[in-house]
Structure formats: structure tokens, C-alpha cells
Amino acid sequence: MAKVAAEVNRKDEQENVATLYLDGREIQVPASSSVLEACKSAGIHIPTLCHMDGLTPYGGCRICVVEIEGQPTLAAACVTPVREGMKIQTSSKKVREARKANLELLLSNHPLDCQLCDRNQFCELQDLAYELGVRKIRFEGEQQHHEVDISSPSVKRDLDRCILCGRCIRTCSEIQSVFAIDFANRGFESYISPSLGLPLGESVCINCGQCIHACPTGALSEVEHVEKVWDALNDPEKTVVLQTAPAIRVSIGEPFGMPQGTISTGKMVAALRRLGFDYIFDTNFSADLTIIEEGTEFITRLTQGGVLPLITSCSPGWIKFMEHFYPELMENVSTCKSPQQMLGAVVKTYFAQKIGVEAKDIVMASIMPCTAKKYECQRDEMRASGYQDVDYTLTTREAARMLREKGINLAEMPEEDFDEPLGLSTGAAAVFGATGGVMEAALRTVYEKVTGETLPKLDFMDVRGMDGVKEAIVDVKGTPVRVAVAHGLGNARTLLDTVRAGEVTYHFIEIMACPGGCIGGGGQPIPTNLDIRMKRIEAIYNVDKSFPVRKSHENPAIQKLYEDFLGEPNGEKAHHLLHTHYSCREKM
Amino acid sequence: MFYRAHVLIEMTSNSIHLGASQVKERLEREIAQAGLSNEVKVLETGPLGRGVPSPFLMIYPDNIMYAPVTVSEVREIVSEHLLKGRPVERLIVSETAPALKEGYFRPSPLAKEKRVVLRNSGLIDPGSIEDYIAQDGYQALGKVLSMSRQEAINIVKDSGLVGRGGAGFPTGLKLEFTMKAPGEEKYVVCNADEGEQGTFKDRLILEGDPHSIVEAMAICGYAVGAGEGYIYIRAEYPESIRAVEKAIESATDTGLLGDGILGADFSFQVKIRQGAGAYICGEETSLLESIEGKRGEPRIKPPYPPQAGLWGKPTAINNVETLANIPPIILNGADWYKSIGTPTCPGTKVFTLTGNVNMLGLIEVPMGITLRELLYDVGGGIRGGRQMKVVQTGGPSGGTMTPDMLDVPMAFDTLAQFNSALGSGALTVVDDTHCIVDVVKNFCEFFLHESCGKCTPCRIGNKRIVEILDRMQRGRGRPGDLDLLRILGENMKTTSFCGLGQAAPNPLMKCLDYFQEEFEKHVTEHLCDCQVCEMKPKRKEVGV
Amino acid sequence: MEAVKGENLVFSEVDEILEKYQNERTPLLAVLQDVSRKWGYLPRDVMGYVAKKLDVPSAQVWGAATFYSFFETEPVGQYMVRVCKSAPCHVLGAVNVLGTLQRELGIQVGDTSRDGKFTLQATSCLGVCGVAPAMMVNDITYGNLTEERIREVLALYE
């Protein structure tokens, strides 16, 4: 990957520049730029809808049109390459009228009930109508109508709000390489359809929710668990336990106007406690637990000749992807449940015993950056306690919605701590939220367990950052351990294909379904883009640094859990509660 | 064996359903009974067009045509004409085409007719490669194989041939771009999607002279350095598909396709791909998407197909009629070609006459003929002695010609000057019994149905336009509707992604200007002078 | 599987089709055309099978199948009647052709007759405008349609 970047840089250096005249101003841009890029570099704002950084240009919405001298038609800036000497008008009367007309056309096929939409105030279509000063929709007529698709446990599709920008399709295919959805029909009757015209829940969709981030409107959103959680909170018979994922604390401030990348752990706990949860635990606790279990599994495989590379299993989107597309790697995937499910199982057994409440009276809710977690908690395998281990999963967005309904402004909260004993964690658990984090946390523990020595340097910089596939060789006392990290399933596919072809051998691979890892999950606040992902990652590493203890095996609460309840890592009880199995699915 | 006479019978999708098979069967039986089997040979041929009623019989060397022929007339033709040598005057050409009657006695009957691309159609057995070869077929291929690629391309360039698929791009340049594009793997594609309504010239060429296309594709293949050619034929043309299949087969058997063609270091094969009912797949990049097994949505240009086409490789895409010009150009030279047509737009054009004209059919004439000549001399005038209202050229994406344009020379450049377009050469004649709102709505509905849906202005704009025209037809037009139509049309024209959307409002915009009063009457008075539109509310009002 | 036959039998027939195109690059549409010819429409399970065999995402197979107007995703009548409604036919009375067919078949555009014999559809230019107004029944084109001739043609299929 680094090589590719270097090549790109070299190409840039060699590249010619083109001189353009933007609104009469002369500027120079790389000759390979699009008009949109050129405008951006000159600080000229061009409104867009179907365009999204990181996806191939599409040119469908025709909002970004500009006027190019000598051309009878207007050009879509996002798909028009610059040419030497081009004279471009970006806000002439013709341009402004055309943009408005196309936006009005889109609106004429769109319900006008923003108040009822969960993207109200976070909608690009709404913003654009305001930005372009649309005060009246001149066109009217028949609107396309589709039933809302709630067949998926994770993603709700309300196609009446779809403007056919195709960003979801390109995200699903280009970023995730899942190809679960595509355009269907043609012309005015076009719509977005999952595999074979089936509902999304019956398709190969792996529930990652990345298409939700891509969607400029309210057409795609999560399947909500908000009402169910409210019902539990209002039920005096129930003990309602909450867990919050590592990636939430660096993003939940955003919907409350806090700067991107703010760490708001204490405020978050305080705010959530005011919603009425009986206990608030930290998924970071079970992230440490995961490292103990998975680390042990890795060491066993490494030293006793098990199937390698071992591949991480905490990302339920990746798990479903593997079951559909790489079933032959099933043996490679760790049998460890994800931290969410581990904590659920521990709460409904160990903790239930401890507080003397029956598991059936405990409602386990979670706040996750992830839509696939909604699906994971409903899998048949996830009932180690005899009940569904995790009952409801809220996305970060849903959590913010609940707080808003209760009138709680997170930004103004005091700092409070998680509840004991399942609220205690280490810096190793914190980094789970970023791509490379699980690998880094595991290496910290594996190194010390195998060598019996203290790790000289805790930070594994090679596995950090936004490169799609990252590699490192870690010297574990003379044994070179080769590891790789991929985030975004398109990158994972690239990596796994080289593994499958036997081109490279690794010992340990981390795969996260979402770009950037969980901080970029499909349940995170909108917007989530590259820039915001990087800020959240930075915050994650700051959380790590703020901990006195930064290795999972040094978490005293974890040590006590094994002593009091679980016994040995990978032991019988641990296996029953904390491990799972997978099944082969149709590739379609 | 030497035959005294050849009888060509039209075997096309259409003629078969008008009884051609039965006629042929009867013909062979009668000939055998008359003991003429060794003297008279029956051959199948493609359509002739030009408004000839189907099925027709053409008798050589007498150059006499009977059309349409029914089973019951066969005996008389055999016994009188073939046996006794007395043409059956009564049956020569149908009564419906008196103006052409004389024409069928002699080759090149109409003063203006000039057959280049239709040189063999209706004259040879399209299923016989020998027939084609006998008409100098595959000689052009042999000729280019002894030239360099550039030399071959230069001939086409010098000839001034421009694409006949509608866009009018210089064919030689396109071949040159493809030839010069970097890369080993290249393709030649023949666009036989012919979806422009009112157009059926490509079908006639494919069914009447399929070898001319196979040969032309091989020539282009050699010129650009391609080893494979694809011909994309619309599914509506099963007969064309069969004809081309057969031609490919016999050319391959004869060694005119395949490895080391004519002993040269050139290998080429042709494959057929079928459309599946999508007009947009005539657009060259949509067509490529379709061959690649995808939805036929147009691609972003640039890159253009000569840079990156089929499977991302340099590709020369040409229309059927364009290709049919290439062998004669190679054989006769650029100067010969330039001597036909106008100085700025050489060559011939095949026009198809459809709609309210006396003689439906097609004719190939040099560029520069006027609409008046086509309508009145060739087409025999408007049906029922009515007046012309509009003539749509090149289908609804082409140009709209109003009566004031009857004398504009028909060529790519001249029509463009008049803000019109030659397009595919289809002429759809609409007489004055038709309501302009109704006709325009019909055109717009076509685009609504055929829009791929990729871009906003075309996907939703077409819908809104049809809705407005529809309410005007039902007497529910609103003040301001005409302005809305203009805004929608202008927006579609200037902001659509591809040629379909950009051209879709052409007839609407032109007619809004030319027939403004008629449109206004629909809106303000709820009146349709042609009494085509129902105008329901108005009638109710009258009744009250 | 909506098709009447046993599943394996159907898939072996699909295999035959696939085999025909095994040396072709991107043969999806050609395969779908053959499937459609065989069953009159594209059964969902067959599309899924084709997707798997050709390694094309099934969402894309569906996208293509629904893009082209000659592909049906639901069962249709034994005979598909497609009436041209483009301008050259329109100005020569395509409306009457549609009207006559609707009357004769007792169905509206888009419907299938109760006996499962005919499906009626309107379509764009069939490229036989020289004999307008025109229609297609399955693979065969009929032109110069008058009320009488329509009845004659329909009789061929009764």
C-alpha cells in the first residue's frame, strides 16, 4: 500500500499542470484533475449530491453543473476532466437555474415531510435546497412509491426518500466489495434493489451500514431499537444493564456540537445514567477479556501447530462476509465472540449471580458504533446464558436521539465513572475502536505471555493509520511473527485473496468490516468521512495513553473474573460462554 | 449449370408472414410441373424497401417485379411469363404504388436513386456467399490486406465518410484513433441496435446483404489491429440475426474469417451479441456495457471508445450503414465517393419514409436531396391528399422539420445549420389531421419509456413533461404549463448525461415554437382543433 | 422454483445453456436470453444459479434482468404480443391496434389472458415501420395491421 502511495506521489510530481480560468480567475491545477477538484483547490464551492470522495465519480444527479465556454451543454464538474485553457463559469444564471431545476425535479419525486425523517437536519438534500435557495417546487406529479424494507436486522430502507445517487451501491461494491445492491428497472421506475429483487434481509448484505453513511438522504438508516430500550427502562421488573463500545466515547459528543475527536467518556456515562440504566458497564472490559481469550488461542495455535493465520472475529460484518465469500477460511477465524457478546454472556451469568437477579429479568442493552451488532446479537449462537445474551443494540445515533428526547445535553454533563466491576479496562481495550487496535492490543499481551518479558515499546505504529492493508513483522524473542491488518472489506478481500493464493503467509490477521475500524462504523454519527474518521482515531490513541495500565492481561478485574468464575482462559467455561462457531452461507 | 432465368423471392420476417413461404413452395412446384427446373432457378433474397409490397418476385434477366404476390397468382406468372415469355402486366407491381411502377422495370429507376450501401439488397441471395463474391464481394478485404493499416485508413479518411448512426463523426478519424491507441488487444464493434423509431435501413442491409457488413468489419479489424469483432443486433430482428449468423458461418468456412485470412498475417472473427429491448443500448457506450453483460447505462466520456471501449480496450464502433460504405470506398477510391453527394457531405444516405406518406419504404440517394423531393417524388405525397404538418427526421432524437423547411438540402451539415438533424435518416411524416400535442406527447413517451434513469433531468424531466402534456390533452392544462415545458426541455437539453436526454426535448421545443397557438389553445380554451384530444372537462361544461 | 420440473432437471438445462457460452467473455445477457426463451421469463432461482455460475453478483443480475424490456421476471403468457406505439405506427393508427387487441384478448396492456395464452405489451419501434402499424408475437413480426388482420393473426395462435 505504501508503495502504491509512493507511486501516486511520483506520478503527481511528473504530471503536467493545466491553466484554467475559473470565474475569470486564472488558476493552475494538475492536468489530471476534474473540474470539481480544480474548483475545490481554488476555494470555489460546487454543490454536489451523487459525488462522494473515495468513490468513483458517477455524474448522475446533475447538481454540480458548470458552464464551459464553447460548449453548448452544461458540464457536470465531478466527471469532467480539466483541459488546458478551459474557461469555466460556476455561478452564471444558466448554471444556477439548472442546478435549481434539477434539485426541484428531485424534490418533486420526494416526500416533503422532513419533520418525520430521522435524517432531519442531517440531510444533504435538505441542506442543498436551503443552500440553493429553493423556495418553491415548480414541478409536480406522480412519485415513486415503495414499501419500507425492514427485513434486515440492521438496515432500514425507505426508498421513497431515495434520490438514486447510487452512493450506497458504490460504497457496497467499491469499498465493501459485497455487491449486495444495485439499480433495478430503468427510467422513472428505477430503484435500488438487493440481490435478485429480494428484501435486504435475504440478501448477501453483511449489515455493515456503510451505505447509511453514504446516503445523502433518509432513505437508509438503522433498524431502531430505541422504543424497546425505552420500554425496558420503564419496566420496574427489569434490571437494565448497558454497555458502551470503545468507539462511542470519541464520537457521541458530535451530535451535541462537541468538536470531532473529543473524548467524552465521563460525560457519556453521566448522561446515559440519567436515562435510567441500572448499571453502565464498559465494552472495553470485555475487549480486554477478548484479548486474553484470543491471545491464548493464538499462542496455542502458534506453539502447537494450529491453523494459521488466525483471523480476528470481533467484527460481525466481517464474519458474515467470511461466511458468504470465504467459507474456506472458517477454520482460520478465531472462535472468540465479539466483546459485545462476551460482556452480554458474562452479565447474564456471572453478574446476575453476583447481584442475585435472574438472567430473565436482566435486559442487556448496548451502544455500538455498528449496525451489524444488531444482527449479531440475534444470531442463534449468541444465547450462552440460556437467553439472548444481548437484547438490544443501539447505534451511537440512536443513543444521541434518546438523550435528546430526554433533554439531556451531553456537552454539559459532569464526568462520571462506569460501574464496577465490569467497567474497568485498560488502554489496550481502548484501541479496539481503531483499525489495527485489536492487533496492537493482542501483540502487547502475546509478546509478554510468550516471552515472559516486559514489552519495551507498547506502540505498534506499523499497524496504525488509514492505509487499507497494513503489515508488520514482530520479533517475539527470535520468532518473527508476521501480522496484517485490513479495514473495509474491499481491502480485506485484496488481503485474503493473496493469502488464499498462498502468495504470502501471515500468523495473525485483523479484519474490521468498516473503514477506519469501529470509529467509522455504520452506526456512528452522521457525517462520518475520512477526515472525521482520522480525528476519532487520534482520540482513541489519546484514550489509550491516558491509562496507567495499557495491557489487557494486567486488568485486575479481568484477573478476578477468571479467578472467581471463568477458570482458565480457553477453559471449558470460557469456551461455553465466550466462544462460538460459524456456518457457510450462499454466495449468490 | 446455366439457368435461363432467376426468380428472386423476398424472404424476410415480414414477407414470410404475408405468405412468402407458401408462395415459394407453390412457385417451385409450378416450375417443376412446367418442366422448367433446369432452366429457372428460385433464389431467396432480402427486402428491397422503397415501399414495395411484400412478398415480391423479381425476375432476371428481365428485371421485372411482381408485388405483392399471392399463392393463387403463382401459376399464371409461371405459365405466362416463365414458360411463354409474356409478363403478366396486370400483376406487375401493386396498384398501391403506381408512381413506382415504372421503376421496377429497370435498374436504378428513380432519377435520384443511387445505390451504394444497398448495392446488393434485393438483387442477390443474401444466404449465398458466392453471390456476394460474384458482385466483387470480399475484394476490398483482399485489397486492404496488401496495404498498410495507415494506407487503408487514409482511403476512408479521404473519402469524407462520416458515421451514419446519427452523430456524424468522421469514420476514418475514428479508425485512426483506435489504430493509434496504445494496447495489443482491440475490438471492432458494429452497432446494429437500430432503435431510432422510423428507422429500418440497417435491418434491410443486414438481411439483404449481410456479407457486406462482415467484410467491412474485417476491413476495420485489419485497419485498427483488432482480432475480434462484435455485432450487436437488437432482439427485435431475429431474421437479421439469422442472416448474419449464416454469413459469418460461410465466411469462416471459406477462409474469409478466421486465422490467416487470404494468406495474410491477419486473423479475425466476428461474434453476434443480441440486444434485449433497450433503445439506450444504441448509444455506443451503453452498447458496450450491454455486451459486457451489464445494465445499458451510458459511460462517462472521456475516455471515448477508441481510447477505452469494450472491456476497457480501444474499440471502433460503427453503424451498419457506415460499414456498408467501406468496401465500395476501398474498391473505388476516395475520389469516387466524394463525387457523390454534396462537397461538404459526400456519399449517399438511406432514408426511410414512414408515417402519413403514400409510399412507405426506403431509398438510397446522394446527400443533398431535399425533403420535398423525398416526400413528393419518392414518397408519392401525403396520404389522402392532406398537408404535411411536421416531418421528424432521424427519429425523435433527430430534428423536426416544418413545412418551411421543405427545400433545405438533406445533409449532416446543412440540417445542423437549420437547427435540425439528419440523424439516422428516418423520416416520420405527420399530416395535418394530427394534433401536435398528441404527436409531441407520443415522442416524449418514447423517451420516458427508454430513459435509462441514470440522471435527474431525463429520469424525472421526461415524466413531468409527459404528465403536463397529458393534462393538456385532457383539458386540464394550467396557465404557465407552456413555460414549465420550456424550462423542463431546456434543462434536459443542457444538463442531461447523454445524448438521449439531451435530444429528447428536441421535438417538444421545436413544436412549442412553431405551433405555439395550437398548444395555447389546448391550455387556455381547452380546445383541440384536430379533435384528437378528449378534453373531458370541457365537454362536461358544455353539457351543463 | 416456479418452473414445473424438478429442480435438478431445470439446473441441468441451465448448465447446458451455460456450457454453450463457456468460452465467451461476459455472456450474462446471452445466457439470460436463452433462459428467457426456454421458460418465457427469468425464474428467480435460475437467475441465482446463473449468478453463482458466472460469478456475477446476483444484485447485478437482477439489475440487468430488470433493465431490458424483453426480459420478464414473472411468468407471462405463452405468446407475448408486443404492439409498437412509436410515432410512425402511432400516426397510422397504433391506438386502434391496441384497442382491438385489448378487446379481442379481453385484457389490458401489461396483463396476461386468463388462460395464460397471451400477454399484451406496448413497446417501442420494432423496425418494420414500412408496414406500420406493427406488432410482434414472440419472435415474429406482423405489419399492416387492420382489425381484420389482427383477428387473422390471433387465429394463428388459437
Ligand SMILES: Cc1cc2nc3c(=O)[nH]c(=O)nc-3n(C[C@H](O)[C@H](O)[C@H](O)COP(=O)(O)O)c2cc1C
Ligand atoms: C440515445 C442514442 C441512441 C443511439 N442509437 C443508435 C443506434 O440505434 N444505431 C447507431 O448506429 N447509432 C446509434 N447512436 C449513435 C452511437 O452512439 C454512435 O455514435 C454510433 O454507433 C457511431 O457509429 P457511426 O460513427 O458509424 O455513426 C445512438 C446515440 C444515442 C445518444
Ligand code: SF4
Ligand atoms: S449494509 Fe453494508 S453490505 Fe449491506 S448493503 Fe449496506 S454497504 Fe452493502
Ligand code: SF4
Ligand atoms: S438509498 Fe441513499 S445512497 Fe442509495 S441511491 Fe438512494 S439516496 Fe443514494
Ligand code: SF4
Ligand atoms: S440522459 Fe441520463 S437518464 Fe437519459 S438515457 Fe442518458 S444517462 Fe440515462
Ligand code: FES
Ligand atoms: S455531483 Fe456531479 S453529477 Fe452528481
Ligand code: FES
Ligand atoms: S414505429 Fe412501429 S415499427 Fe417502427
